[in-house]
Amino acid sequence: MTDPHPTPEVVSALALADDETAIRSTGLTKQFPGGQVAVKGIDLSVPRGAVFGFLGPNGSGKTTTIRMLLGLISPTAGSFAVLGRTMPESARDVLPRVGALVEGPAFYPYLSGRANLIRLDAADRSVDARTSRARVDAALERVGLSAAAEKRYRAYSLGMRQRLGLASALLRPRDLLVLDEPTNGLDPQGTREVRTLVRELASDGATVFVSSHLLSEVEQVCTHVGVMSRGRLVSQGTLDALRDVTTARVRVVTADTTRAAEVVRGLGLADVAVTADHVTATLGAFASERVTEELVRAGVGVRELVVERPDLEDVFVSLTGEGFDVEQ
Amino acid sequence: MSSSDVAIAGRSWRARFLASELRLVFTRRRNLAMLAVLAGAPLLLGLAIRLSTRRPGNGGGGGPAFIGQITSNGLFLAFTSLVVTLPLFLPLVVSVVSGEAVAGEASSGTLRSLLVVPVGRTRLLVVKFAGIIAYAFAATLVVGLSAIVVGFALFPTGPVTLLSGDTIPLSAALVRVLFVALYVAAMLAGVAAIGLFVSTLTEVPLAAMATTAILVVIIEILGAIPQISQIHPYLMTTGWLSFGDLVRDPIAYNNIVQGLLVTGAYVVVFGSMAWARFTSRDITS
Numbered sequence: 052m053t054d055p056h057p058t059p060e061v062v063s064a065l066a067l068a069d070d071e072t073a074i075r076s077t078g079l080t081k082q083f084p085g086g087q088v089a090v091k092g093i094d095l096s097v098p099r100g101a102v103f104g105f106l107g108p109n110g111s112g113k114t115t116t117i118r119m120l121l122g123l124i125s126p127t128a129g130s131f132a133v134l135g136r137t138m139p140e141s142a143r144d145v146l147p148r149v150g151a152l153v154e155g156p157a158f159y160p161y162l163s164g165r166a167n168l169i170r171l172d173a174a175d176r177s178v179d180a181r182t183s184r185a186r187v188d189a190a191l192e193r194v195g196l197s198a199a200a201e202k203r204y205r206a207y208s209l210g211m212r213q214r215l216g217l218a219s220a221l222l223r224p225r226d227l228l229v230l231d232e233p234t235n236g237l238d239p240q241g242t243r244e245v246r247t248l249v250r251e252l253a254s255d256g257a258t259v260f261v262s263s264h265l266l267s268e269v270e271q272v273c274t275h276v277g278v279m280s281r282g283r284l285v286s287q288g289t290l291d292a293l294r295d296v297t298t299a300r301v302r303v304v305t306a307d308t309t310r311a312a313e314v315v316r317g318l319g320l321a322d323v324a325v326t327a328d329h330v331t332a333t334l335g336a337f338a339s340e341r342v343t344e345e346l347v348r349a350g351v352g353v354r355e356l357v358v359e360r361p362d363l364e365d366v367f368v369s370l371t372g373e374g375f376d377v378e379q
Numbered sequence: 380m381s382s383s384d385v386a387i388a389g390r391s392w393r394a395r396f397l398a399s400e401l402r403l404v405f406t407r408r409r410n411l412a413m414l415a416v417l418a419g420a421p422l423l424l425g426l427a428i429r430l431s432t433r434r435p436g437n438g439g440g441g442g443p444a445f446i447g448q449i450t451s452n453g454l455f456l457a458f459t460s461l462v463v464t465l466p467l468f469l470p471l472v473v474s475v476v477s478g479e480a481v482a483g484e485a486s487s488g489t490l491r492s493l494l495v496v497p498v499g500r501t502r503l504l505v506v507k508f509a510g511i512i513a514y515a516f517a518a519t520l521v522v523g524l525s526a527i528v529v530g531f532a533l534f535p536t537g538p539v540t541l542l543s544g545d546t547i548p549l550s551a552a553l554v555r556v557l558f559v560a561l562y563v564a565a566m567l568a569g570v571a572a573i574g575l576f577v578s579t580l581t582e583v584p585l586a587a588m589a590t591t592a593i594l595v596v597i598i599e600i601l602g603a604i605p606q607i608s609q610i611h612p613y614l615m616t617t618g619w620l621s622f623g624d625l626v627r628d629p630i631a632y633n634n635i636v637q638g639l640l641v642t643g644a645y646v647v648v649f650g651s652m653a654w655a656r657f658t659s660r661d662i663t664s
Contacts, residue, residue: 124661157488173399
């Protein structure tokens, strides 16, 4: 299989021991019976307590990965552990501690929102039946669905359905939340509420693994990101590292652009571009202080020196080689 | 949560999930509508017999077994109704409920929600099967009870003359009706197992329902071809109408036991196939 886009360099693989990771995989691969390889040997490493944004265009293998992590489909190669336990052997002990929302909400259309949650709670052998009602009410309250609890799911709007899906993940305390596109179909207010919820869950100590094809959602809540493209995990690391290393640029505004460009080139920075009143270059992990220092030493009159952190959108497009709403 | 709490919750869990499944099956409007239709069958049958026997010279000719006795004793409407509904109506409603079992959850996506709760796949199958069997029992009892009520309302009652010629009191005859209903329901377990298996093959519940019903009809057709009578003992439908033996005195158990064994074999075979398929399947719905 030819890949027109070479895999960009991995930003930073996180070296963590098993008990420090909420999710860890080695060479995780899924080839469907038709021959299509949806996930190609990914090595995920999600630190405990992280809010991990799992990004990638539609069809890049995010949901297939999530389904494998939750034991819904079996990998054709590779291994993985969730909350430090080898899966799928430990699914029975691990999954009760994992709240999940997989590929959009799915409920019985002819049951009310509350009845749907009670049904799922009844299926959970790790919880106390006596607290069922209280926990269901609390979950509904937390996602703002208390008023619509008795309505049939059939009559719910897409946003309400998504909220009910989130409520089902919150029926009991969780150590890990796996949320697949949780803000899909939500209005801006709802999206903000989900972000707040994710922050709350994380501050309670839970690890949150949230997939999205919309960068803007993830950028604001995540501590870490992994980027999927065509079934490969092309980048993984802290959000800051990703932003820094990939394409951070320095922009120097000066009257003496020729001298400035020489200095910048002299420092080994790439992609130096010169215009009438400023010079730009790729900074990468290079310290901007050093640039300032060298310019001053060379006697260049610096009017302004700015490190431009690129929009993550640009970072991801450069990593995945395509826009974020492009179907593969 | 301490380990003892988990143990307590664990003990109550099985019953809780089963109760939830039963609630799901028995509150579903479509399932209730099918029960209502089944309850209507004895009424139609009773009215037809009542009205036709007013016309002279039209009594006792043809029709299913027991039908001639109904005009003399209303209780026979129960037996007649079960004879009439067993070949088609009852297998059909069991096909619908069993075809829905796994395929319905898959098509609504709730299957993945249940599995990540997590519900073990084997447990899910066992609970689903229990739900179908409960519905099959309910369906049979609805036919029997409706027939008893209609029979008593439209026809004379009293001591019952059995097929063997003996007469037993009405109360004892009612117990026989219960036996028959239980036997019929047990026979439907074979349909339930086929339906459960088919249901694990698809995400389209209608396809599972239709396939199950068609398989049952094929088995019935095979049972009606005398040239292949050597395979008839192995067809699950062969034992279905043996329940007439429960209306003799003493009860002739040979065919009854044979019927139960053959049905048991179908349950084991199709149950194992459902298990093998479902526990190894990728859930992509």
